[in-house]
Each structure stands twice: as C-alpha cells, then as structure tokens.
Amino acid sequence: MADALNARELRQDEWREKLAMFGLSLPALVLVFAIIVVPVGWLFWLSLFNDEGVLSLSNYTRMFDSKSYTRIFITTFKVSILTTVFCVLISYPFSYFLSQLPKRWAAIGLFTVLLPFWTSLLVRTYAWLVVLQRKGLVNEWGIELGLWDQPLKLAHNLNGTLVGMVHIMLPFMVLPLYASMRAINADYVKAASNLGANPTRAFWLVFFPLSLPGLLAGMVVVFVLCLGFFVTPAVLGGGKVIMVSMKIETLIDLFFNFGTASALGVVLMILTLAVLFLAHRLLRLDKILGERGA
Amino acid sequence: MIKALPIHIQQVVKTYGRIHALDHVDLEIKSGEFLTLLGPSGSGKTTLLMVLAGFTRPDSGSVRFGDREVIRTPPHKRDVGMVFQNYALFPHMTVAGNIGFPLRLRGVQKDDIHQRVEHALSTVQLDGLGDRRIDQLSGGQKQRVALARAIVFEPRILLMDEPLSALDKKLRDHMQIELRRLHEKLGITTVYVTHDQREALTMSDRVAVINHGRLIQCDSPRTIYDYPASPFVANFIGESTLIPVKRSNGNVVLDGQVLKVSGAVPDGRCSLMLRPERLTILPDRRNPDYNVFPGVVEEVVFQGESFVAYAVLESGTHVSMRGISQRETVASLPSRGKAVLLGLHWEETVLIPEANEDAPG
Numbered sequence A: 001m002a003d004a005l006n007a008r009e010l011r012q013d014e015w016r017e018k019l020a021m022f023g024l025s026l027p028a029l030v031l032v033f034a035i036i037v038v039p040v041g042w043l044f045w046l047s048l049f050n051d052e053g054v055l056s057l058s059n060y061t062r063m064f065d066s067k068s069y070t071r072i073f074i075t076t077f078k079v080s081i082l083t084t085v086f087c088v089l090i091s092y093p094f095s096y097f098l099s100q101l102p103k104r105w106a107a108i109g110l111f112t113v114l115l116p117f118w119t120s121l122l123v124r125t126y127a128w129l130v131v132l133q134r135k136g137l138v139n140e141w142g143i144e145l146g147l148w149d150q151p152l153k154l155a156h157n158l159n160g161t162l163v164g165m166v167h168i169m170l171p172f173m174v175l176p177l178y179a180s181m182r183a184i185n186a187d188y189v190k191a192a193s194n195l196g197a198n199p200t201r202a203f204w205l206v207f208f209p210l211s212l213p214g215l216l217a218g219m220v221v222v223f224v225l226c227l228g229f230f231v232t233p234a235v236l237g238g239g240k241v242i243m244v245s246m247k248i249e250t251l252i253d254l255f256f257n258f259g260t261a262s263a264l265g266v267v268l269m270i271l272t273l274a275v276l277f278l279a280h281r282l283l284r285l286d287k288i289l290g291e292r293g294a
Numbered sequence B: 001m002i003k004a005l006p007i008h009i010q011q012v013v014k015t016y017g018r019i020h021a022l023d024h025v026d027l028e029i030k031s032g033e034f035l036t037l038l039g040p041s042g043s044g045k046t047t048l049l050m051v052l053a054g055f056t057r058p059d060s061g062s063v064r065f066g067d068r069e070v071i072r073t074p075p076h077k078r079d080v081g082m083v084f085q086n087y088a089l090f091p092h093m094t095v096a097g098n099i100g101f102p103l104r105l106r107g108v109q110k111d112d113i114h115q116r117v118e119h120a121l122s123t124v125q126l127d128g129l130g131d132r133r134i135d136q137l138s139g140g141q142k143q144r145v146a147l148a149r150a151i152v153f154e155p156r157i158l159l160m161d162e163p164l165s166a167l168d169k170k171l172r173d174h175m176q177i178e179l180r181r182l183h184e185k186l187g188i189t190t191v192y193v194t195h196d197q198r199e200a201l202t203m204s205d206r207v208a209v210i211n212h213g214r215l216i217q218c219d220s221p222r223t224i225y226d227y228p229a230s231p232f233v234a235n236f237i238g239e240s241t242l243i244p245v246k247r248s249n250g251n252v253v254l255d256g257q258v259l260k261v262s263g264a265v266p267d268g269r270c271s272l273m274l275r276p277e278r279l280t281i282l283p284d285r286r287n288p289d290y291n292v293f294p295g296v297v298e299e300v301v302f303q304g305e306s307f308v309a310y311a312v313l314e315s316g317t318h319v320s321m322r323g324i325s326q327r328e329t330v331a332s333l334p335s336r337g338k339a340v341l342l343g344l345h346w347e348e349t350v351l352i353p354e355a356n357e358d359a360p361g
C-alpha cells in the first residue's frame, strides 16, 4: 500500500531534525560528563578503599562509629539551618519592602544587596573579622559608648561564622524572594481586603502563601550552599566551628587521606540530595495545601 | 433578598500631580440601581470606583453608603462586593476556597460556608465546580467565580470594573444579559465601569458619562442617546455628525433652511445632531414632517445587516446615513455621485448646546 502524501519524506525530516539536535547538544553532554559525572564517580570509587588500599567500607563505618564525625555533621547542619533562618528573618521583610517600592527605587535597594557580589568572598570574610574581632570596630564602639565593658566574643566562634555566612548568603535569599513577591499582582491583596481581610489577615492568607515558592526556593539554595561552605567558617570560626568541608580539607591537606575525605564528600552529597528531594516534596505539598483553600 | 443601599457622592476630588483624575464629582446612585460609569480611557472611571471601594484616598469630598459616611473607612470595613477587571481570583485556593474566603473572614461556621458557597455557585451556574483550581477555569468561568465571590457575603453594594473586557464578543453579549438578570434577582446597588458604550446602554438603569474626571451627564440610556447634553456625549455614544446652526428671529437655521425642532431650543450656540440611522432617503420634499438636506452620494458601503451611505451636503459637511439591509431600502439606494435628499424627522431633530464643559483642564 502506498504511503500517504509525503508521509515518508516528512518522517525523514523529523528524524533528521532529531539527529541534528542530538549532534548539537553532544559537546555539552560530553562536557557535563567530563567535569561532573567522572569526578564524582572517581571520588566515590576512592571512598571505597581503606588506608591500606584494600576495597572496604571502613571509610563509611568509621563515620558512624566516631563521635567526632557525628559532631561535624551536626555542626554543619546547625550552621546551615541557623544561617538559613537568619537569612529568612532578614530577607523577608527587606524583600517585601522592596517589592512594594516603585521599580526604580527597588532597583537601588537590590543593587546594595548585590554590591558585595563584586567583592571577593575572602575579602568580605576578612573584613568581617576586622569588624568583629576582640579589638574590632564593634567592640571598641560598644565599650566606648558604655554598652558593655568586656570585649564580646564575636569572632572566632559560631557567632562570627553566622554573621559572615548570613551576609554572604543574603543575596541568594533576597533575589528569589523579591522576584516572587514582585510577581504577586497587587490586586490579590486588594481583593482580600475588599472581601473583608484586615491588613494582617490579607498578608497571611494571601500574600504570604503566594510568596512561598520564592521563599522555599531561596531557603533551599541558601541551605544547600551552606552545607558545603568553607571559607567563612574557616576564617570566622577560629577553629571552633568545624564543618564537613573543613574536615575534608584537613584530611587531604594534612593526612593525605583521600579515602575518608571522599567518603565524607559522598555522604554530604547524599544528604544534600536528600534535602533537595525533601524540598521538592515540600514545594508540591504547599501546592496541594493551597488547593484545599487552607 | 439583599437590602440595597443608595450611594451619595459629593464633591469628590482626586488629583495626581497636575492631572485631575476626579474633578468635583457629584453623583446620587439610587438604592438597587444599576448605574454604569462610561467614559474614554483615562477619564477617571476606575479612580471613582476605587474611591468607592476605598482603595484610592481622594483629596476631598464625601461618599456615603446610605447614611453612613465611608470616606475614611478602610476597604475591609466597607462591605462592598467587587469584581476586578482581571478577576483577582486567588491562585492558591480552589473555586470554593475563593468564594468561601469572605465568609471565612466573617467567622461563618464551616457547614454554613459550604452551603452558601454551593448556593453562590448555582446562582452563577457553576454547580459542581467548587473543587476546581483557578487555572483550570475558562475566562467566562473565572468571571462567574469572581462574581460569586463578590456577592456571597451579601454586600449591599456591588462594584465592577470592566468585568467583561477579557471575554470574547459572544460570551460578553451573553454575560451582559446574565449580569443584568442577576442584578434583577438580587436587587443590589451596582456600579459598573465600562468604556464600551453599547454595553453601557444594554445593561444600565442609568449611564453616567465621565470625561477628564468630570461628570458630564447622568441619565437613562434612552435619554443619553436621544438627548445628549453636550457634543462630547453625542460623539462618544453612538455615531453622530454635529453641524453648527444659526439663529434668526427665534428660529434655528441651517444652510438657509429653517429647522423644525423637537423640544426646547437651548440657549447660546448650539449644533444639530445628525445620527446615521435617523436619516432616511426621501423621494421628494413633500412630507412636511421632515427636515430635508440635499447632498451628493460619495460612497455606499455594505456592512451585512446594514449599509452606510456617505454623502456630502451642499454646505460641504460630510454626513453618513445608515439603513438596514432590506429589499425596499436597498432598492431605493442611490449610486455614487447621484444627488439625494436626506430627511430627518422633526421629532428626531435634536439640538446640542455647545457647552465648554468638555474642554480639558
């Protein structure tokens, strides 16, 4: 039976297009494979060998046996959670304020948030050290003004780490939040108040739920970035705040122990993926909750 | 039946910099009335509606719902229903969540909410759609949900800002009738904004024409159409050609011809209003009921249900004449370049005062 009019040619064209598409994306695929999949796979491979170079799971079992590793993971999560929480507390009102401003003014506000992006991470971290240390700006002024008489311990501990991390993570929270708040049509809030909601209820029942996607996106980004953070806790923590990334650094730099370091990396990655998965579920949950009109 | 409230608007002024969005607006809206604010883009319709809803704070003036002065009342305490132009349905709630929202805020019991939401849904003929998400609705359905949400808490005043402008023509025509029917059923005082004159004429008890923030005329659709109070209204509503007329010995004269006029002749300078559909083609000058304007046909255009003949009068004025597409009228059509006698019945010969109130600023 003869084909329908031009059917064969059209089918050929479709195949040709698909092939061309694949050919065009091949270089990118190779690149991704080379710089992401291969190193991660290699790390995983390394983590499976113990100190004597024998295939074993000892790198992993050690992590669960030794209290010090548990503590490092707890610290990592604690710092990440606290940083995320403080970022939310600062960013939400700030982004809300910006989103209510005329666009031109909001752009200025955003610029001030993004400004630190153009400065090196290391410089910013050391700048905080200068501000927060025993004889730093804050302490000198505080004592000068008689607010406190002994220098406060602001740097070389958890406090300093948090201040630095929050400062550095702020833009990652503000940007998605601001974007999602800008996208909320002002008519929704108007409609809410027309229907009888006072400003507080209009905010919690309408504005806040609509800003949740941006908030959750910002939280996930900040939290995940924090999990693997190195410079700021290393400098501002003064050795008292040891996060996974820092432990990895010591293991390799000091002990040349690639096996354990890789195992740590793998566990961190799995935990990060778990967080992302959870966030994904949460985001959908929020949608489902929303659909109930709750 | 919902008890409706009258709205008294007095001397409301709202300026944005040098723009007078509302310029001393006085308007009395009767209890249970369907009043339409009609005007060109930027005339201040939305601003006036927002003043009524409480979202725009005027510079001065008074707004009363019944006996209650509300000019300083925040929106959430005004108890007016409102349908937004883009509906403003909450995307994070279902249809039922949206409609139940005002009831939830008023502390109505859950069962009660459910019942009243169902009732509101059936009022707008959306039975069974309560569980739908907002993005699963068509434009017309969204419109109905917005309407249901605006009336479910039984407000005594309903405001609508161009609620049908997002719909296609067929649906719009249908919704016009339906809104009108609903208004008759609920008897709620309704202020409706549109810039579509046909919509205004179709739906309203009265039409308030606004231009440059000023109320130009507020009358029934018939009066607005037949007796516009100013050239602006005459031009804005329906088509019309205005021809300045002269006075002599108490008569009104156009091109040397004394006009037979219906009603009182306004003081001061005025113009004759020629509406295309009011003109007819006369075989001769014998009928004494008609004012006759001789002219030459420039073009005849077929438009489906009607045709339009463009003619130029002896004075050089271009006018158009509309007739329905019907065997007899079509047969009497002159062809291009031929002389015609255009007739206007004296009862439909209306003079418009040349007021200066239309001038901007």
Ligand SMILES: Nc1ncnc2c1ncn2[C@@H]1O[C@H](COP(=O)(O)OP(=O)(O)OP(=O)(O)O)[C@@H](O)[C@H]1O
Pocket (backbone or CB within 6 Å): B016, B019, B020, B021, B039, B040, B041, B042, B043, B044, B045, B046, B047, B048, B195
């Ligand atoms: N927030 C504002 N700031 C400055 N000017 C405004 C503002 N709101 C309205 N105006 C101006 O006030 C005038 C009236 O606006 P309004 O929105 O009431 O017009 P409208 O009749 O609803 O027009 P449309 O048919 O286009 O909706 C316009 O000149 C508009 O530019």
Ligand SMILES: [Mg+2]
Pocket (backbone or CB within 6 Å): B045, B046, B047
């Ligand atoms: Mg408007």
